Amino acid sequence: MSVVPAPDALIGKRLDVAVGKxxxxxxxxxxxxxxxxxxxxxxRELDKAAKLLVGDMVDIELHExxxxxxxxCDEMEVVYEDDDIVVVDKPVGVAAHASVxxxxxxxLGSLLARGxxxxxxxxPGRQGIVSRLDVGTSGLMLVCKSDLxxxxxxxxxxxxxxxxxxxxxxxxxLKQDKATIEAPIGRDKVSDFRFTVTPTGKEAVTHWDxxxxxxxxxxxxxxxxxxxxxxxxxxxxxxxxxxVGDPMYGANPKLSRELGxxxxxxxxxxxxxxxxxxxxxxHIECGYPSDLRHALGELRRRAAEREAE
Numbered sequence: 001m002s003v004v005p006a007p008d009a010l011i012g013k014r015l016d017v018a019v020g021k022x023x024x025x026x027x028x029x030x031x032x033x034x035x036x037x038x039x040x041x042x043x044r045e046l047d048k049a050a051k052l053l054v055g056d057m058v059d060i061e062l063h064e065x066x067x068x069x070x071x072x073c074d075e076m077e078v079v080y081e082d083d084d085i086v087v088v089d090k091p092v093g094v095a096a097h098a099s100v101x102x103x104x105x106x107x108l109g110s111l112l113a114r115g116x117x118x119x120x121x122x123x124p125g126r127q128g129i130v131s132r133l134d135v136g137t138s139g140l141m142l143v144c145k146s147d148l149x150x151x152x153x154x155x156x157x158x159x160x161x162x163x164x165x166x167x168x169x170x171x172x173x174l175k176q177d178k179a180t181i182e183a184p185i186g187r188d189k190v191s192d193f194r195f196t197v198t199p200t201g202k203e204a205v206t207h208w209d210x211x212x213x214x215x216x217x218x219x220x221x222x223x224x225x226x227x228x229x230x231x232x233x234x235x236x237x238x239x240x241x242x243x244v245g246d247p248m249y250g251a252n253p254k255l256s257r258e259l260g261x262x263x264x265x266x267x268x269x270x271x272x273x274x275x276x277x278x279x280x281x282x283h284i285e286c287g288y289p290s291d292l293r294h295a296l297g298e299l300r301r302r303a304a305e306r307e308a309e
Contacts, residue, residue: 002059002060002061003042003057003058003059003060004057004058004060004102005055005056005057005058005191005193006018006041006052006053006054006055006056006057006058007022007102007135007136008134008135008136008246008248008263008264009021009092009093009134009135009136009262009263010022010052011052011053011054011247011248012051012052012053012247012253012256012262013051013052013262014048014049014050014051014052015030015034015041015046015047015048015049015050015051015052016030016031016034016048016049017030018030018052018058019033019034019039019058021093021104022058022060022102022103022104023039023060023062023103023104024070024071024103024104024105030048031048033062034046034047034048035048038060038061038062038063039058039059039060039061039062040058040059041056041057041058041059042056042057042058042059043057044056054191054247054248055191070098070103070104070105070106070109071104071105072105072109072110072113072114073091073094073105073106073107073110074110075091076088076089076090076091076094076105076107076110077089077286079140079284079286080282080284081116081145083145083146084144084145084146084148084149084275084276084277085142085143085144085145085146085149085153085275085276086111086116086142086143086145087140087141087142087143087271087284088107088111088140088141088143089138089139089140089286090107090133090137090138090139090140090141090268091138091289092135092136092137092138092263092289092291093105093135093136094106094107094110094135095107095135096108096126096129096132096133096141097109097125097126097129097132098125099125102135104135107129107141107143108125108126108127108128108129108143111143116145117145118143118144118145119144119145119146119147119149119150120147121144121147121150121151122144122150128143128144128145128150129143129144130142130143130144130150130153130154130157131157131162131164131227133268134229134230136263136264136266137264137266137267137268138266138267138268138289138292139166139266139267139268139269139286140164140268140269140270140271140284140285140286141268142271142273144276146276146277148276148277149276149277151276152276152277153273153276156273156274156276157227160225160226161273161274162271162272162273163223163270163271163272163273164223164224164268164270164271165221165222165223165268165269165270165271165272166221166222166223166224166232166266166267166268166269167211167219167220167221167222167266167267167269167288168219168220168222168232168236168243168264168265168266168267169217169218169219169220169243169244169245169265169292169295169296169299170217170218170220170236170241170242170243170244171216171217171241171242171243171244171251171252171255172216172217172218172240172241173213173215173216173217173218174210174213174218174220174241176210177209177210178207178208178209178210179207179208180205180206180207180208181204181205181206181208181235181236181238181239182203182204182205182206183197183204183235183238184197184198184199184200184201184202184203184204185197185198185201185202185204185228185229185230185231185234185235186198186200186201186202194230194248194249195228195229195230195234196234196238197234197235197238201228202226202228203226204226204228204231204234204235205224205225205226206222206223206224206225206231206232206235206236207222207223207224207225208220208221208222208223209221213303214299214300214302214303215303215306216255216299216302216303217244217255217299218241219296219299221269230249232266233246233248233249233264233266234249236249237249237250243264243265243266244256244259244261244264244265244295245259245261245262245263245264245265245295246263246264246265246266249264251264258298259294259295259298259299260291260294260295260298261291261295262291263291265292265295265296267286267288267289267292268286269285269286269288270283270284270285270286271283271284271285272284
């Protein structure tokens with residue numbers, strides 16, 4: 001039996017769709033599990049068409065014969081690979097590694113299933129991973145194949161020598177063209193799977209620059225000095241500009257629907273680091289996935305229409 005909070009990326013989804021993604025099964029199989037009572041939401045009697053809400057706790061109790069192996073994400077693109085490291089463009093809905101309650105696809109499992117050798121260094125089930133992305137965040141993620149790479153890249157990440165550049169769309173029109181948010185982040189006392197700015201939290205520093213303005217939203221480039229959980233989402237929410245498509249941290253659901261978004265507009269777009277073996281500077285980029293491109297196109301169209309009025 002496992003009880004887990006509804007994943008960020010699945011808030012607002014139909015229960016059968018969400019369960020399908022969480023367990024890596026078809027929508028019809030997910031509906032069977034819901035109807036048979038093997039998957040439910042604590043405190044709520046829901047059918048398969050009901051929407052998951054922020055704060056929902058999903059109760060998973062699969063019969064032994066229903067257990068399924070971890071699915072492989074075939075569409076996950078390898079952007080760079082050599083004997084020491086592999087960099088993938090992680091799709092939304094894929095976790096970095098396996099965890100309690102998550103039986104959907106993972107970066108590590110998908111790489112291993114493809115026959116990619118990964119170092120044995122690291123915690124069990126998290127071998128080779130030195131930096132993670134949330135399930136609901138897409139973009140570049142580096143995994144170590146050699147022991148040398150794991151030791152060196154872990155050092156680079158811990159010493160903030162790796163530059164990870166994210167692109168995000170935040171609600172509203174930011175007043176400044178660039179700024180830094182310095183505010184400690186800790187777990188929310190009300191919901192321990194959410195995070196918040198709190199004096200008792202850990203130091204967190206976020207730098208941002210405006211890339212494009214749409215009036216109702218702003219596209220920004222973001223660099224982190226620290227890597228706290230949900231840092232970008234929490235920091236922009238704390239200044240009154242939550243990420244578009246992020247209901248957990250205050251996004252306008254109407255705007256999200258109009259833009260066709262069912263997750264936060266956030267993508268890890270660039271990665272700059274020194275190669276662990278050669279120490280030569282590496283710069284890797286990726287584009288936006290289709291859902292983020294669509295939302296960006298809609299924002300540009302709406303801004304052009306307002307300007308033409």
